[in-house]
Amino acid sequence: MSAIPTQQKALLLESKHGKFSVGTIEVPKPGPDSVLVKVEATALNPLDWKIQAYGLFVEHFPTVLGFDAAGPVVAVGENVTDVAVGDRVIAQGWFNPVEGTAHGTFQEYYDTPARFVAKVPETISYDEAATIPSCLGTAAFALYNKVSDENFSSSKLLAPWVEGGRGHYAGKPILVLAGASSVGQFVIQLARLSGFSPIITTASLHNAPFLKSLGATHVIDRKLPAEQIKAEAIKLGGGLFEYVFDAVSVAETLELGYALTAPKGDLMVVLSGAELKAAHPDTDKRIHNAQALFVMPVNHDIAASLLAAVPRLFANGDLKPNRPEVLPGGLNGIVGGMERLKKDQVSGVKLVVRPPETA
Template sequence: MRALVLDQPGTCDALRLADLPIPEPEAGQVRVRVEACALNPSDYQRAAYGISEWEWPAVLGLDVVGVVDAVGEGVRRVGVGQRVAHLGDIRVRGGFAEYTLADASVLATVPDGLEPAAAATVPAAGMTAYQAVVERLRVGRGDTVFVTGGAGGVGGFAVQFAARAGARVITTASARNTAHVKALGAEEVVDYRTEDVSARVRELTGGRGVDAVVDAISSGSATSNLAVLAPGGGLASIAGRPDLTTVPPFGLAPSVHEIALGSAYLLGDDRGRARLGTVLTGLLALLAEGELDPMLARAIALEEVPDALVELSGRGVRGKIVYVHR
């Protein structure tokens, strides 16, 4: 099979096309003929430092949509020919290839009529945002929510989930993306390039602060955004924990939630892996019903993925870029 491989840790411009053996599913696994796989920041981040469990050459790509091509021993819930989606395990070869393997328990059903490229935008970014906004922060009507990077994948889905819950949404974006994030559901947009973000968020909330923050930028950003929380507010950190020593005890009393979807794999959590499939199935249904915007920026060929990952690492991409098998 054709695959995009990484021979050693490094930058994504070192990725190359190669021929690899078609993998065979073991017990509890299925083989998926890849139709689409979205690009994520975790791809270029993992490429830089590598994973100790990787089989070299490594294959990146977590957000897989495709057709079940073969099933391993004991697999009953899905069959050959069924279109599925899943969030991959970072320790094994992923979806920037013509075929990949998946744990059958994590598979989600892709609704009829939903394009593979659109479906592939959801697993990592959509489920991360859902866990942050809905499951951890429990955003509801009347809340005010601050989302960093509303034009990105996680940020864009977080804006949508918070707006669907009836919250007032404030987000950061550059001036060229203001209309885009407002179309997703943001009421107020702070230009992070020209404005003091914390001061502007405080101004927009009359000095009170926000009930919830979804931070998908960094540990430093999450730490800074503790300062925009209202008393008893919550922060979900996607890209690094905040430093709680910056907050005096028994005052602001924030709740902090670390979002790590991959822990279901890394910690061997059977229930957690099954939940990945359940949640993803529900989100794909919303997408098929037109209740979510997939924010698909563009579909690309496999050989275009390295340049697109380099572009993504510059943090200037709006929405999601997806590899589509042609």
């Protein structure tokens, strides 16, 4: 393995609402409980452009965004015992809204607490592995986290990777709005492992064969009028749904998902459900806001459990990563990729860049 340099390239967000540019920063040294990952691949998420466009969460600039990384561990802190140099891992970028800081993966070397990385098998490429952390976390935590706080909750289901969890919900219908989104693809697969059936999803129909390969039993054309989607879903599911996961949570899907959730049922959303709750103050439907970040205390236990299961789940094919589309130019490819995400021009694939390819 080559020596670790002292300087590296990173994609910097220069200021709130500011420009992105590739610059040079120091390579961090891992703290006692951290590891340094050489970022062979990092994936783009809608949150990257939203933080820049809406001025969300971050107050200290320049900063590095990016919420997903994969690569080999190249250094470990003195207290780290269960991860070693050379391990192939996934890691998650994060932000701290209280401190206004971001800790992102759009750089060549990423320093992260060892407890929040997971090893990935050789059969998964780094491009594929980079698609996993944040979107698998979003899906899994909203379905299975047993812990909640004032901001985040879940359906508190039994996870399929723990004892007795596999197939536990056999025969129960679930509705997944936006199954082709990166989050939706993981929801469908987890629902399959949990035994849900039928698994009914909405997507553009060109994604139907792919979503069926992941476990969807029925794909409804998401471009149909809402009333038609509603009627079709009720017919296929045999009534309103005890479990609905809205994996995109735009205005149209939020109301649709709410209408299709049975009384006392669970509706999981990936953005704030505050407006939906305000519009239906007396509802007996449980609306859960997902929260993907492993570092959030509410997610610590489930993150540990999920990350420990990741090597097995991906080695035996229980879960498949998203299909990566690798953008050219390394870190220079990210700005164009974010524009495509913003314009809703990405369908059924995950945009990925390889920082070592940065010119």
